[in-house]
Structure formats: C-alpha cells, structure tokens
Amino acid sequence: MIMTMVQAINRALAGEMERDGRVVVFGEDVGRDGGVFRATEGLFDKFGPDRVMDTPLAESAAIGAAIGMAALGLRPVPEIQFMGFIYPAFNQIISHVARMRNRTRGRFTAPLTVRTPYGAGVKALEHHSESTEALFCHIPGLTVVVPSSPYDAKGLLAASIRSDDPVLFLEPTKLYRAEKQEVPEAPYEIPLRQAAVVREGRDLTIVAWGAMIPVAREAASAAEASGVGVEIIDLRTLSPMDRETILTSVKKTGRALVLHEAPKTCGLGAEIAATIGESALLSLKAPVLRVTAPDITVPLPKSEDLYYPNAERVLRTVRRLMEY
Amino acid sequence: MIERFDPLKGERLRILDEDGRAAPDLDPHLPEAELRALYDRMVQARAADAKALKLQRQGRLGTYAPSLGHEATQVGLASAMSRDDWFFPYFRDLGAFLTLGYPLADYYHFWMGNEAGLRTPDGLNIFPIAIPVGSQVPQAVGAGIAAKYRKLGIAIVTTFGDGATSEGDFHEGLNFAGVFKTPNVFVCVNNQFAISVPRSRQSAAPTLAQKAIAYGFPGVQVDGNDVLAVFAATREALTVARSGGGPTLIETYTYRMGDHTTSDDAARYRTKDEVREWERRDPLARFRLYLGHKGLWDDAYEKEVQAAAADLVEKAVAEAEARPPASVDDIFAYTYAAAPPDLEAQRAELKASLPEGRR
Numbered sequence: 001m002i003m004t005m006v007q008a009i010n011r012a013l014a015g016e017m018e019r020d021g022r023v024v025v026f027g028e029d030v031g032r033d034g035g036v037f038r039a040t041e042g043l044f045d046k047f048g049p050d051r052v053m054d055t056p057l058a059e060s061a062a063i064g065a066a067i068g069m070a071a072l073g074l075r076p077v078p079e080i081q082f083m084g085f086i087y088p089a090f091n092q093i094i095s096h097v098a099r100m101r102n103r104t105r106g107r108f109t110a111p112l113t114v115r116t117p118y119g120a121g122v123k124a125l126e127h128h129s130e131s132t133e134a135l136f137c138h139i140p141g142l143t144v145v146v147p148s149s150p151y152d153a154k155g156l157l158a159a160s161i162r163s164d165d166p167v168l169f170l171e172p173t174k175l176y177r178a179e180k181q182e183v184p185e186a187p188y189e190i191p192l193r194q195a196a197v198v199r200e201g202r203d204l205t206i207v208a209w210g211a212m213i214p215v216a217r218e219a220a221s222a223a224e225a226s227g228v229g230v231e232i233i234d235l236r237t238l239s240p241m242d243r244e245t246i247l248t249s250v251k252k253t254g255r256a257l258v259l260h261e262a263p264k265t266c267g268l269g270a271e272i273a274a275t276i277g278e279s280a281l282l283s284l285k286a287p288v289l290r291v292t293a294p295d296i297t298v299p300l301p302k303s304e305d306l307y308y309p310n311a312e313r314v315l316r317t318v319r320r321l322m323e324y
Numbered sequence: 325m326i327e328r329f330d331p332l333k334g335e336r337l338r339i340l341d342e343d344g345r346a347a348p349d350l351d352p353h354l355p356e357a358e359l360r361a362l363y364d365r366m367v368q369a370r371a372a373d374a375k376a377l378k379l380q381r382q383g384r385l386g387t388y389a390p391s392l393g394h395e396a397t398q399v400g401l402a403s404a405m406s407r408d409d410w411f412f413p414y415f416r417d418l419g420a421f422l423t424l425g426y427p428l429a430d431y432y433h434f435w436m437g438n439e440a441g442l443r444t445p446d447g448l449n450i451f452p453i454a455i456p457v458g459s460q461v462p463q464a465v466g467a468g469i470a471a472k473y474r475k476l477g478i479a480i481v482t483t484f485g486d487g488a489t490s491e492g493d494f495h496e497g498l499n500f501a502g503v504f505k506t507p508n509v510f511v512c513v514n515n516q517f518a519i520s521v522p523r524s525r526q527s528a529a530p531t532l533a534q535k536a537i538a539y540g541f542p543g544v545q546v547d548g549n550d551v552l553a554v555f556a557a558t559r560e561a562l563t564v565a566r567s568g569g570g571p572t573l574i575e576t577y578t579y580r581m582g583d584h585t586t587s588d589d590a591a592r593y594r595t596k597d598e599v600r601e602w603e604r605r606d607p608l609a610r611f612r613l614y615l616g617h618k619g620l621w622d623d624a625y626e627k628e629v630q631a632a633a634a635d636l637v638e639k640a641v642a643e644a645e646a647r648p649p650a651s652v653d654d655i656f657a658y659t660y661a662a663a664p665p666d667l668e669a670q671r672a673e674l675k676a677s678l679p680e681g682r683r
Binding site for chain 2: 055
C-alpha cells in the first residue's frame with residue numbers, strides 16, 4: 001500500500017497493538033483527536049480508551065507513568081507532542097528510564113518507546129523545531145532511532161516497541177508527509193542498531209539521518225553530474241551507533257561528511273568524526289567535515305531557511321573535500 | 325474512618341494517645357500476634373538503622389539516610405499491604421522494606437555501594453528506591469494505571485517526604501491519579517524537614533494532606549508516630565483502592581530524629597528542645613505502653629525481641645560484607661538487554677587496564 005510516513009507510523013502502532021495486548025498508547029491529544037499530526041488516528045475507536053489514553057498535559061508524569069506501567073508488564077508507547085516539550089520529562093528519562101535495568105541488576109527494565117516529532121523545516125512555532133538528539137545519545141541505556149522513509153518508519157517503530165530496551169523514537173516532522181512509498185500491510189521489523197547504505201558511491205561518504213537524507217540525496221545527485229560518486233549512510237539508529245557500516249564505507253571512499261540539522265558543537269557529528277579518526281585515519285584523503293546547523297537557537301520560521309542545512313551547503317563541502 | 329478527619333479543619337487521625345491508650349471507637353482490635361509483629365518490626369527497624377549508622381562511622385557503609393523516628397509510619401503502612409500490592413519507596417523506608425520481606429543484607433549491600441543490593445528478590449513487588457525527590461510518584465501512578473488495565477485488584481503504595489510535595493512530579497502524579505482514578509495510596513512522610521528546610525518553607529498550606537482535595541480525592545493527616553493510626557488509615561485506603569474507589573493521600577505527621585543523612589548535621593538548623601519534645605512522642609515507647617496495658621509486653625519479652633533483632637542485624641551485616649565486590653562484567657552487563665559491540669570493546673579495554681584481582 002502506498003502511504004506517507006505518518007500513515008506508516010499509524011499502521012505500525014495499530015499492528016503492534018493488535019499483536020500484543022500489552023502495548024498501550026498515551027499522551028496529549030492521542031485519543032479522540034488522533035494526535036496533532038494524526039499519527040494515532042483511528043486507534044482510539046479501534047482499541048478503546050483503556051489502550052489509547054488521553055492524559056493530562058504533563059510530560060514528566062507521562063514518562064514516569066510509562067515506567068510504572070512497564071514494571072507491571074505493559075509495553076507503553078507514550079507520545080510527547082513535540083521534542084521541544086520533552087524537557088520536563090528529562091529527569092524521568094535520564095534518572096530512571098535509561099538506568100532501570102542497570103540499577104536493579106535486571107530485575108526491572110523500562111521497555112517503553114517514547115515517540116516524538118522532531119526537527120525543523122515545517123515553519124512551526126517557537127520550540128516546535130528542536131533537534132536535540134545528541135542530549136539523549138549521550139545517555140547510556142537509551143536507544144535513539146530516527147526513520148527517514150515510510151517503509152523504515154514502520155519497521156523501525158515495530159522493532160522499537162518490541163525491543164526490551166527503552167527507545168526514543170524521533171519522527172522528522174518535515175518527512176511526515178514529504179513522500180509516499182509502498183509499505184507492506186503485514187507487520188515487519190527493521191533491526192535496530194543497523195545503519196543502511198541508501199546510495200552507493202566510490203568517492204565520498206555522507207553520514208546523515210532523518211530529514212537530512214533527502215538533502216544528502218539532492219546533493220549527491222548534483223555531485224554525480226560533476227563526476228563525484230557519493231555514498232549515503234542513513235544511520236537510522238543513532239545510539240547505539242552502527243560504527244562498522246560507517247567505517248566500512250569511509251575505508252572505501254576515503255572522504256567523509258557528516259550532515260545533521262542539530263547545532264555543530266557536541267552534535268552527533270563530533271562523535272562520528274572521532275570514530276572515523278580513531279579507526280580509519282589511514283584511509284582518509286581529507287579531514288572529516290561537518291555540515292550542520294550553526295551553534296545558535298533555532299530561528300523563527302521567517303529565518304528558518306538560513307539555519308537549515310541545504311543541498312547547496314552540502315555541495316560546497318563536497319567540493320572542499322574533493323579538492324583537499 | 326478517614327473521612328471523619330478533615331485536613332481543612334486541622335483534624336488529625338490518632339488512635340493511641342501518649343500514654344498508649346487507644347481511642348475505643350478507632351482501635352482496629354488487631355489479634356495479639358499481629359500487634360506483637362508490629363512491635364517486633366519496629367524494634368528490628370530501629371536496630372538495623374542504628375547498625376547502619378555505626379557501619380557508616382566505621383567506613384563500612386556509605387552515606388546513609390537514617391530512619392530513626394519513622395518506625396511507626398514505615399512498619400504501619402507496610403503491615404497493611406498484601407503481598408500482591410506494589411511498593412514504590414523513597415530512600416528512607418527501612419522499616420517498610422523489612423516488613424515487606426526485603427532481605428536486610430540486600431538493603432545494607434546497596435547502601436554499602438553495590439547495585440546488587442537494589443535487585444529486589446523475585447516475587448517481591450518492591451520498586452527500587454527513588455533518590456531524585458518525588459520522581460517515584462508518577463511511576464507509582466503508572467503502575468496503578470497498569471493494575472487497573474490488567475484488572476489485578478491490587479493497590480500501589482508510594483512514599484515520599486514533605487519536601488517532595490514541592491516537586492512537579494508530586495503534583496503531576498497526583499493529578500494523573502485523580503483523573504485516571506487509579507488504585508494508589510500516596511503516603512507523604514512529613515518529618516518536618518527536607519534536609520534543613522522546615523515544613524513551613526515547603527508549603528503555605530496548613531496540612532499537606534489537603535493537597536489531595538484539589539486533585540479530586542481524599543487526603544488525611546495521621547499521627548505518624550502512632551503505628552495503629554498509620555496501619556488503620558493505610559488499610560482503609562488500600563481497601564478503597566483495590567475496590568476501584570480511587571486514590572488517597574495520607575500525610576503521616578512525624579519527625580526525623582536523626583540527621584538527613586550521615587553527611588548532614590541537624591544541630592545547625594534545629595534546637596535540642598525541639599528534638600527533646602519529639603523524643604517524648606517516640607513511636608516505640610508509645611506502642612510499648614499500649615502492649616503493656618494489654619498484657620502483651622514485659623521486660624522478658626523486650627529482651628527476647630531485642631535479642632532477635634540484634635541477631636537479624638548481625639547476620640545481615642555478615643552476609644552483606646561477605647559478598648564479592650562488583651566486577652567489570654557486573655557494571656557493564658545491565659546497560660542494555662544485549663551490549664552493542666562498542667560497549668564490549670570498552671569492557672575489554674577496561675579489563676585489560678586492570679590488575680587481575682579487580683577485573
């Protein structure tokens with residue numbers, strides 16, 4: 001069936017709820033309204049208010065409650081309406097969700113999947129364009145997942161819900177309805193912790209994820225016209241990171257560019273560059289370069305285009321790498 | 325019974341007066357064995373607590389949060405629970421842990437600095453203690469939502485201090501509980517201090533129990549040094565919760581006789597007179613008088629109970645101290661269900677850097 005990413009996410013939720021009675025969905029507006037992006041549309045009617053719960057507007061309590069639900073055998077899938085509003089739940093995520101398995105030596109775990117729309121590019125209000133995945137990638141015990149296509153979104157979300165580890169599932173709002181793709185009706189999983197080579201090339205590797213994948217593709221097509229073969233790695237699971245796929249590619253191409261829409265300093269690009277430096281230095285023909293948002297607060301919509309990395313900026317950096 | 329004590333009118337549930345006389349209309353009339361069990365547990369909690377302090381002073385146990393003065397609250401609430409109920413504790417709950425059957429050796433082991441002590445034995449429904457203040461409250465509510473969804477017919481008890489009532493998680497959690505009508509019993513152990521900050525600086529409300537009213541369910545203030553009052557109030561709230569009647573907030577009005585932790589010096593912020601005043605209301609002494617009036621307590625019995633408690637404590641210390649320290653494998657093994665390759669590499673690197681005996 002041809003569908004958008006937000007429809008694929010909806011199908012993944014419905015599919016997992018059908019196959020596992022322990023899966024419950026909750027958050028602000030996820031019930032009768034079907035979510036502000038319609039990701040949970042129809043679930044309330046199909047599964048009822050006990051499994052699709054509108055909650056009071058309190059992010060910390062939503063995640064805290066998910067921990068307690070998990071302790072009593074449920075598979076909670078809370079939704080935080082925008083990543084910019086996840087911070088009240090930071091304490092629950094970092095102090096409890098991430099470390100539950102460790103601090104109880106495995107007696108309790110927190111197999112929950114926190115879904116939240118993230119990223120800029122849809123001209124949203126202030127605080128609705130956050131891309132702070134690196135904050136969470138820094139925390140041991142968390143798995144951070146970002147899909148870049150409808151097909152991946154469905155399979156990665158299913159795998160996240162079935163995972164025994166807590167997952168932060170970041171849904172790029174810019175991609176919710178950006179493209180349609182054939183997505184199988186039946187449930188399927190795309191394994192976590194595995195990056196995908198979404199375009200092959202011999203000269204240069206771009207590592208990206210989420211809404212930066214279309215930007216990378218656009219730049220790669222343009223580069224090809226001038227004879228540069230760009231390989232694109234879609235990280236898919238940001239943490240724990242699939243370093244092997246990155247290193248295999250960079251050892252082949254000898255050049256690496258990390259592309260992310262989060263600010264540069266201490267962004268995930270730094271970790272990727274360090275990984276390449278540690279393990280593929282002698283394969284490099286040029287330094288690892290980053291194309292990222294600048295280290296400034298996300299501007300309001302009128303200036304968003306200045307902030308958001310685009311194919312032109314990527315291409316300029318591709319040229320720098322090729323001419324190094 | 326709870327509804328007879330309106331926190332907005334400053335009414336507090338108390339069953340035992342300071343002479344150990346029970347109010348006839350409130351006495352739960354527990355069988356002798358249960359009364360003695362309440363006392364035995366309180367004696368054990370006090371002995372185990374005193375031992376932990378001693379071990380800390382000797383460098384054998386880490387920073388410790390003493391429970392002295394809280395025995396009636398801790399033992400009273402836990403004695404009212406059934407084995408199927410769940411407990412979401414805070415960090416000052418020794419008497420409740422003992423009452424619910426948590427091995428004292430494990431309790432010590434955790435405070436000695438090893439996560440293995442925080443692994444609740446299988447079959448016990450005790451969540452790990454919460455150290456970030458108030459964060460356990462929404463977790464307990466989530467457990468309540470799950471219990472209701474799974475139709476388990478159980479209740480969830482959670483404890484926290486007076487300071488926690490200033491945290492957002494307290495308010496968010498209680499609000500959720502009211503909306504979802506969860507089977508929760510919230511026990512606010514009002515010991516008058518959050519480290520040095522007095523109760524009056526946490527809230528301008530005359531009682532903490534009355535906060536429940538704003539969330540749409542009952543709250544009751546109970547004499548926290550009266551084990552029968554805590555027991556009876558908790559038992560009633562549990563019955564309501566299990567039968568679908570929704571949550572209750574119980575404020576146990578008590579006093580932290582010791583320091584906040586072994587790193588604190590309470591003499592900096594409170595007077596000896598105040599502490600002496602609360603010594604007069606000692607929860608064990610009061611219950612001992614009650615047992616005495618019933619002919620259930622004498623010197624011989626006291627000796628027997630104290631000896632049993634000392635024995636329990638010594639065995640637990642020996643057991644905890646005999647356990648091996650955590651290995652490198654122990655501290656790595658529980659980060660994920662299955663460790664990613666990077667983490668395996670970090671583990672190997674750390675091991676290679678360590679002497680044989682510390683791996």
